[in-house]
Amino acid sequence: MENPYLPKIAKIINVKQETPIVKTFTLKLEEEFHFKPGQFVELSVFGVGEAPFGLSSSLYTTDKFEVSVMKAGKLTEALHSKKTGDYVGIRGPYGNGYPVEKWVGKNITIVGGGIGLSPLRSLILYLINEKEKYKNIWLLYGAKTPHDLVYKEELAQWRDSLNVNVSVDVSDENWVGNVGVVTILFDIVKIPPSENISVVCGPPIMMKFVVRNLTKIGFTSENIYLSLERMMKCGIGKCGHCNIGKYYVCQDGPVFTYEQVKDIPSPF
Amino acid sequence: MSMAFISHIYIPSAFKKLMGEYAVLAPIKKNENVFLEVLQETNLDQLHLNSSRLNFPFKSWFFLPKEKMLEYRLNKKAMDVKSAVEEMRETILIGLKECDVKAIDLLDKVFLDDIKDVYYENKRKNTILVTADCTEALETCFCTKMGLKPYPEKGYDLNLSAVEGGFLIECGSEKGKEILESINEFVEEPTKQQLKEREKNRKKVYQKLSRKYKFKDDLKTLILSSTEEFWEKLSEKCVECLGCTYICPTCHCFYVSENDWRRIRTWDSCLSEAFQKVAGGANPRARLASRLKQRFHDKFVFFKEKYGEYACTGCGRCIEVCPGGIDITEVLKELESQEGGK
Numbered sequence: 001m002e003n004p005y006l007p008k009i010a011k012i013i014n015v016k017q018e019t020p021i022v023k024t025f026t027l028k029l030e031e032e033f034h035f036k037p038g039q040f041v042e043l044s045v046f047g048v049g050e051a052p053f054g055l056s057s058s059l060y061t062t063d064k065f066e067v068s069v070m071k072a073g074k075l076t077e078a079l080h081s082k083k084t085g086d087y088v089g090i091r092g093p094y095g096n097g098y099p100v101e102k103w104v105g106k107n108i109t110i111v112g113g114g115i116g117l118s119p120l121r122s123l124i125l126y127l128i129n130e131k132e133k134y135k136n137i138w139l140l141y142g143a144k145t146p147h148d149l150v151y152k153e154e155l156a157q158w159r160d161s162l163n164v165n166v167s168v169d170v171s172d173e174n175w176v177g178n179v180g181v182v183t184i185l186f187d188i189v190k191i192p193p194s195e196n197i198s199v200v201c202g203p204p205i206m207m208k209f210v211v212r213n214l215t216k217i218g219f220t221s222e223n224i225y226l227s228l229e230r231m232m233k234c235g236i237g238k239c240g241h242c243n244i245g246k247y248y249v250c251q252d253g254p255v256f257t258y259e260q261v262k263d264i265p266s267p268f
Numbered sequence: 269m270s271m272a273f274i275s276h277i278y279i280p281s282a283f284k285k286l287m288g289e290y291a292v293l294a295p296i297k298k299n300e301n302v303f304l305e306v307l308q309e310t311n312l313d314q315l316h317l318n319s320s321r322l323n324f325p326f327k328s329w330f331f332l333p334k335e336k337m338l339e340y341r342l343n344k345k346a347m348d349v350k351s352a353v354e355e356m357r358e359t360i361l362i363g364l365k366e367c368d369v370k371a372i373d374l375l376d377k378v379f380l381d382d383i384k385d386v387y388y389e390n391k392r393k394n395t396i397l398v399t400a401d402c403t404e405a406l407e408t409c410f411c412t413k414m415g416l417k418p419y420p421e422k423g424y425d426l427n428l429s430a431v432e433g434g435f436l437i438e439c440g441s442e443k444g445k446e447i448l449e450s451i452n453e454f455v456e457e458p459t460k461q462q463l464k465e466r467e468k469n470r471k472k473v474y475q476k477l478s479r480k481y482k483f484k485d486d487l488k489t490l491i492l493s494s495t496e497e498f499w500e501k502l503s504e505k506c507v508e509c510l511g512c513t514y515i516c517p518t519c520h521c522f523y524v525s526e527n528d529w530r531r532i533r534t535w536d537s538c539l540s541e542a543f544q545k546v547a548g549g550a551n552p553r554a555r556l557a558s559r560l561k562q563r564f565h566d567k568f569v570f571f572k573e574k575y576g577e578y579a580c581t582g583c584g585r586c587i588e589v590c591p592g593g594i595d596i597t598e599v600l601k602e603l604e605s606q607e608g609g610k
Contacts, residue, residue, distance in 0.1 A: 003351040003386045005337050046340050046347050049526050073547030087346045204550050230552070231544045233524045236383045240521030240538060243566065246573040266552040
């Protein structure tokens with residue numbers, strides 16, 4: 001009997017400090033690792049526990065993969081203390097991922113908040129590689145302060161392929177960009193709603209307001225895709241924790257259209 | 269032989285014989301309390317062949333309240349991770365009623381779908397189910413309202429029906445036949461009279477149950493008609509003991525934690541405040557009313573949509589256990605009266 005709860009051992013081969021509380025871990029399994037943007041893994045810190053994290057690297061890299069982790073609780077704190085050469089456990093990939101094939105020929109508007117850019121980075125790296133399949137791509141990204149922006153160098157590189165717009169809620173003396181919550185970018189950048197798919201990931205309150213803005217511009221609820229976060233234990237539809245309505249976020253999600261979840265109380 | 273009769277006189281001998289071949293897990297009565305215990309020579313006289321469902325759910329055998337999932341061992345710097353599925357002896361489980369086998373069937377849908385839960389699967393594969401007709405209905409039983417009968421027609425290996433002087437034994441599987449074969453010397457051909465008696469008994473209990481409650485068949489629509497105020501009001505009665513979810517034979521939620529280089533799962537409850545709370549602090553179901561609403565929606569709406577059946581067998585254990593006096597049948601009846609008043 002194959003045990004779906006049994007993690008595989010992965011070695012940490014690089015740790016990058018993104019912000020004071022976010023680190024990106026590059027992990028290597030003994031075998032190749034294949035996944036789709038938007039999927040997640042269950043990561044074990046042995047002796048502490050297991051939790052789900054979105055995959056943030058490119059699907060074209062199969063000999064290693066990355067997760068970006070914000071220090072938010074006991075497990076993430078323990079993970080942050082891990083160094084290159086240490087081992088963690090991995091199960092997955094799990095979840096549905098973004099239906100990128102369905103979006104071929106369309107414009108894409110990616111909206112990220114804080115660490116929410118993590119699964120979106122995997123999507124962006126895919127879209128950059130498959131650029132000719134899609135029309136215009138916008139990235140609207142917001143964080144609390146300039147220090148809280150993740151993937152800073154990459155944001156600059158992505159400007160070659162997509163329309164990148166960044167704002168911070170609170171600026172500092174060195175910041176020359178936009179200031180305000182991410183939704184102010186909708187006033188700055190003209191986003192055409194037709195033939196446009198929006199992909200949103202961020203804290204609950206941010207998603208709520210972004211959806212409101214997108215709807216106002218004219219996006220239909222079928223064209224707004226959300227990556228939802230829920231408490232998860234098993235990742236395989238048994239433990240019941242991530243249940244929302246008739247869905248299990250771990251299996252039916254984490255990517256949902258707004259249409260699928262808009263009638264569920266506190267969907268974000 | 270697919271049906272046989274065993275006299276009360278031979279029951280201890282038959283069990284003794286089976287105990288040599290299998291582990292036999294059966295209800296044992298001690299000071300008015302009934303527990304599941306491994307049947308031995310020493311407790312055979314306390315064997316309690318229950319007339320109606322027991323007060324605990326049989327899920328506690330297939331899906332333990334606390335269960336070891338993995339064991340780790342530090343190996344140089346890396347970690348050896350071992351699955352904690354243990355080899356077990358083939359076990360005969362005694363004392364299940366129709367509502368219990370139905371609950372197992374519903375748990376199978378969750379634990380044995382395309383991704384199999386190995387711990388549950390291991391137990392399920394190595395357990396032989398011996399069920400029995402209900403000869404009494406409890407005050408809280410409402411199985412017939414959930415489309416069940418007080419006697420099993422499938423899902424068992426052997427089923428017992430009490431008749432004058434002993435039990436009729438019916439085989440429901442090849443395994444059941446094999447077992448019946450092995451106690452061949454203690455059984456005899458059933459008489460027509462005994463078969464008639466079984467039908468009469470079954471009818472009697474069924475009618476007793478059918479009379480008890482009358483509510484709508486389309487419970488999904490009924491639950492969907494509920495208002496937020498309804499759950500707010502109901503939440504005033506709930507003391508959040510979580511008893512209804514632990515005692516429910518179909519509730520399957522669990523929590524996973526680590527203890528001393530072991531990964532352990534424990535039963536969890538969607539009524540618990542921290543059930544959906546994430547490390548960042550967000551809690552989508554912070555209000556008790558929203559959690560009660562979730563529990564009822566999961567039983568009668570979501571499970572129905574996902575697996576095609578209600579996740580309730582009408583066993584009534586949740587009614588029995590609730591210190592706040594929440595009665596699932598009353599909840600449904602009240603919703604019906606509200607819906608009718610619309």
